[in-house]
Amino acid sequence: MPHHLLQRHWSRFIGPNPPSPHEKYQPHANPIFASPFGPFPPSPDNLNIHELCFPPRSPLPEDYPLFINAITQQSVSLHQFYTRTCALARVLRHDGPNPLSLGPSPTDDKHDGEILGLFSRNQIHYPMVVHACWRAGVVFGGISPASTPHELWWVLRKMQVTSIMVHESLLGVLGKAIGLGTGAGDDMPLKLVLDVTKVVVLSEDGSMERVGGHRTVESLVREGMRLPERAWAMRGGDDLAYLFQSSGTSGLPKAMMITHRNGYHSGIQTLTTAVQGARFMGVEPFATPGITLGVIPMYHSYGMILWHLRVNLVRNTTILLPKWDLEQALQAIQKFKITALPLVPPLIRQLAQSPLTEKYDLSSVIGAVSGAAYLPPDVAYQLAQKLPQGKDMPIPSGYGLSEAASIASPATPGIFGLETAMPGSIGYLLPGMEGRVVDPDTLQDVKKGEKGELWARGAVVTPGYFKDAKATSDIFTEPGWLRTGDLVMRDEFDRIHYLDRLKEMIKVKGLQVAATEVEDTLLEHPENLVRDACVAGVDNGRGDGSLFVRAWVVLTDNGRSFRKEDVASKLDAWVKNRLSKHKWLTGGIEMVDSIPRTPSGKMLRREMRDQYHALLKREGQAKL
Template structure:
């Protein structure tokens, strides 16, 4: 059964690029505020933002010798220049490849090499990561450009900033045009996602995909004049809807002060922050007369949390759903249903279709029955970069993207995510690929086999937990410490703490083994050798249940 959106379809052009659609003519001369720095109060108008974008486009071509379709990596926490850099790259005809600012140099180097990035724009706070990664993949330091931020010092010689390459430039960029074929096939973004399984893959999001989702969301919202706060650094074009509040760093008190000071009307937020708001007594010190809604995504949302926020602030929490591969939004829950159906991800947004399919039979399931959520629409990615096998496994010949999420549709046409086929772990909205952690753990000299799962956690949503099979020599050395073994490595410890330290040194913070390590005799696997994570999740859930039973009431 094919489910269609209940909303009227949005008209989506096939011959316009992202910059043209997002920044219409009326914004070019607008003094309306586009961006506000929540920390300093600095404001940037649309007119100034567009002037900065144009200057950077000129510098890309004139100073850096950028070429159309070059991939440019961006490594930075939230910053006022982030959307300017992103939109300049796109307007210049390039592809933006944003990277997680918590990455270590090995993780960033993988993305640089896989994406084929030619240039790096980086915040001074993470310059050391960019330098090490660039050296590893052969990107010259002359192609590394710093965000302007005098508040952050960095080691080594002075390096060129965005302002400097703009002031050095004396040439205007050539007029960049986009054909219909370019709009439909060339990626504007190359974000990295673990997809349904395995290591991170580059998601090719075309101009048409991005334009589609902007106009789909606009058709759903029907209100383009909002003051937003949220994750502006992702570059997902919220500029078009009003003023965006940029948080260089997250602190609860700063967040609350800003909601009040700037009279924010809608805030994009993740469940861990909502949990903080629900539990913290300092929230009562602030008033939010204009705040109408929190838009929540990236992780599951407990119904009790939605009600707690409404009871405390009188603000609705809208749950939605989407994926990097769908540019990203596919579902939104209307405000009128937020309290009645808080567990629901809502209805399909305009122009999106869905199916629920049995993973066992490949056939559509009956209404109200569980099935894998398949999505089709103009916002579905082109595919995975240089990975036709993964693309073919995710998008079938009829254009259906297989999400790996198990969902149901109730009698009201509302969708609910109830389980996950895919292996992905979500910690505070960040993706963690078990296969990546397993590969690192197998480098440990004492580990023979390993499997990683996500353990449910109130604050983080899920936290990575490893099941480890130790090598025989390690087990024997613990039982008989004086026994002389040829394979024994005296400097290697086989403890939970040592293994956690080993992996923590190799990965970014959100990938740490916060769920701990459990030693087992074997990893359950299918006849073909596939890890049976469901069995491990059930085993771990039983362990957690027993631990809770022992706690005092």
């Protein structure tokens, strides 16, 4: 008899003895509070994510389209996906024919080993590569396809990538990154270790055997189809599964570790809430197959949950848009009768405010959900009015971090007797999570109703940053408790209200921008124009929850020898050449005499931001 979590029934997501959704949750004043949904269902000690999605010795359900490219109409069915995944995994195994000469992957960051970088935009075969890695025991690292050569070079080093799958459109970026060398002359201890003979290309032309002199993914799948399947004990549990490109709670990009246990708990977490919500409403969970719009990046923690961690857990067809286009999205909703819209705040605002929505039939949409950044309440109501759910059911917004993909979310109204979590609140802790609200200076728990930093504990929380003990210690002041860097308030009902950002991170269209990374880039200008720099996120004036990146700089003597307009132009061009588009200085550059700091030297970014917002307000009032 298979473990309960591996049985093909929705009850596996709530465990053998789940709390009744009709039982009333009792709020309390204890410093540590837990999810009203209770703990995670029990799981096997060494479970691999791929095994959860495709339980051994369990037949596949009836076939159906798994991924469809909305533009090209190319599709992959569930059965095709599994067959192709198994074939590719046979090729990736280090103990097989091993045409790529891959070595064993590390189980943690105490050891070296094979790390396969995944450097690609959204593509219908990307999830197959992910599952083939899990099945073959290959640790991979997801990398943003928007990376510049310099950013890619940095991330390849932080992840210690030894081999890489690259989309054919990004081969030029990879070549330039490799051309930057190993980094032998700088202070970063991790050097470039990528083996240029271990480059695999993800091509849009499935017939290609090689692109740019490198094997294609499809050629490896075809080779794997000819190989026999051999017994293989999959690693799982607390072993390393993959790495995320993350800026962390502060600082430059890091490589964040996710274990198999982290991954599959993130995958089932909101399936648990969905099952309990259906039980509360007296309907069969997952009775209707889902059809989901696929626009969230596959390398991102949000996309990882949607497109990789839930394959075959519930029946769902993803209609994939390789890149966001408002009208193409609306056309896809109407044509494919899409039921679910996982989005980020800027996209929600576009849908909410565009008159194009009146041209298309959106009646199939059962619900939309927001993630990756704060969703302003007015936007949540505006889009809801255009969907069948109506204005009385505003778009919910989940809360999580790359370091813990999902922490809290609004719950089904009335479930467990919970008070409604209206927009502006991030809701209640999700299944399996515990929380505390802590004074960030004294590190003492605060009372309910007082503001403090949210600390979170649960199976979804990362063990830390890959080969970066200092960065790991910064987010775990106490073992197991992740410091989120976000200022919140826990109310009398144990709802969590987001207040502000303690960490110096800037959210631009759902993507993280580390202020320190942009500051360092300004200070590194080859003409030595900047002596000191401060970067912060400022209001973009659109009300979509996204920010503009603004810089305040103190010029060197050399910088002052140029006109201010010329310095601004030089710095702007330098940032655009070095960093991804979402990190550009869309909020402008201002020359100042000094940057305010605390006596200990900590930069007061918030003070600069607040002064700028006050100036905008005064100027706006003066124009009235």
